[in-house]
Amino acid sequence: MSSDLTRSSSSDFRGDMLLTALLADLSRIDDLSVTVLRLSSQGLHNLPDNVSVVMSGSDDCAAALVQCIADADAVWPLAPESDGLLESISRMALQNGKLLIGSSPDAVHLAGSKYLTSQVLRGAGITTVATYFSTDTLPPNAQAWIVKPDDGAGCSDTHLFSHAALARQWIAARPACAVVLQPYVAGRPCSLSLLCGSSELFLLGCSEQRIAAADHRIHYLGSTVNSISDTDGQLERLARRVVAAIPGLWGYVGIDIILTEQGPVVLAVNPRMTMCHAGLHDSIGANPAGMLVEILRSGRCSEPRRQKNRQVSIDVDGGLPRH
Template sequence: MPMRIFAYEFITGGGLLHDPLPQSLAIEGDMMVNALLDDLIRLPDIEVLVSRDPRLAFGTAGVDCMSPSAGEDPFVAFARGVRQCDAVWPIAPETGGVLEELSRIVVEEGRLLLGSQPEAVAIAASKSRTIEVLEEAGIRCVPTFSDPARVTPIPGPWVIKPDDGAGCADASVVASWQDARGWLDARAGEGFVAQPWYEGPSLSLSTICQDGKSVLLSCNRQHVRRHDSRLELEGITVNALDDALGTYSNIARRIAAVMPGLRGYVGVDLISTETDSIVLEVNPRLTTSYCGLRDALGFNPAELVISSTCDTALLALPISPLARALHAVRVDLHSGHVH
């Protein structure tokens, strides 16, 4: 029998039904869910249901569409979609515990979760907690401080961001560790963290995880622009770097081993310095890099995620190491285009 999958992207799927819909978030959300739908409808014996904010148009052939009712709580609407399907692929920010709550609803409804377990999402949602877990395992990470008294006097700029923020959202750059300490002190209890600025390319890893194991799909270059005190992710070059030395595969494997609840597609953000690669955060969900994966690698990543969450051993998945050498694909967040 066909497997019916509920593909749910929070921003475009009605999660902000009672709030203004930010254009930039809607563009990025559309890119991710459209890439996912395009992959899913190519698979045999798969039926797809998607949720759509009624303010947004939708016209993907071969996909069933639902919308939250006027006044309906977004999580109630989500649960309604969950009960119509066999499996659920949630895409949502970790901010405010949204992704964790969606994941818990899937588990409580007894459906197959095509993503990380709620306990792993809860850890990854907190930058400080993630760094603590990874550093305990000996994985080098960007020092992260929530207590102003503990801010280390590391020279150079610092970045202030929400502990549960996603990407560059609400991140600010300050001139020094003293400024970082003062910033945290003035906003005590508001859930911000401070990290020293490291010079070097911003990278991300696209991986598939399963029960403490991980397979690296691609290493991507993030194009981050600094506008005075603000940071903006303008785009991503998917499959930009090879992994001939196995450096990035090793990082991905070590992260999966210490966070065994990670499952399905997982992104890892890091900084490549002159001497090392330093982990910034772990994203237990689809990231924007996914939009370019099929074109860059020459196979359907959704098929791999479904297989891994259905208990097919990772080592048995049809992933060719040569696939990473095909070509790079640019994902432009301003235009919403992949080329």
């Protein structure tokens, strides 16, 4: 089996952490060769023997992507939802008759929009953070407002304002940007790491996220994988409802939630691998990429048998200002 992994043009530290962890997991799988297409070789060291890298400049990246997809048996896009990148690569893979290791393009399109995701989940009776466009009538009782790109990934370009008027003023200065507003919700920010097959779902991780605010910006500083207990199964039941509400979610899926005093509130759905994967193998004592390949090959896989998951900390440079 040949697999083509494609990531975005960013070569930031977080992307390299995620890619390195995935390649390490894939290297443990027999009869698998991997080709990585990227714009920069920085951050990739001591690659496994079954991994090769195709380097591309920004001018010929599109042509290189087409060629890599043509040469592959399966395509695993590692790309953000921003600017429709993940969706377009996923569609290209299917249009070329390749096995897509990931969610369907339609599911990526829906989950890639914070506004559409909120509308669909609320329609399914799932408690989620209300999401508005700047032209909408906003409720007056919000403690503060979060402004972010409608198709943003993670905390990229995410801002915090104490009043809606300040948020709208900031938005008005950037008329070309498609952004949404969400009321600030107090609680513990967390992430659920799912492995979804056609007929099964595994909740592999319940992780607390470390989030900081500085100079009106929200910064992601890392996660502690499997630091959240789900002994009563509430989070797994929530995950199943979210996946049922968005047809086409498949493979690795992340659900960002806020644990409030009233219960969990869904913030976003990530139709792709998230940063928690970097610590997932060590946490569950099993190869999550191997589980996914097992689903591809046989339609099923066995759940990890570790009695208690280990807590694993992932620390990243969140871009906080230094003084």
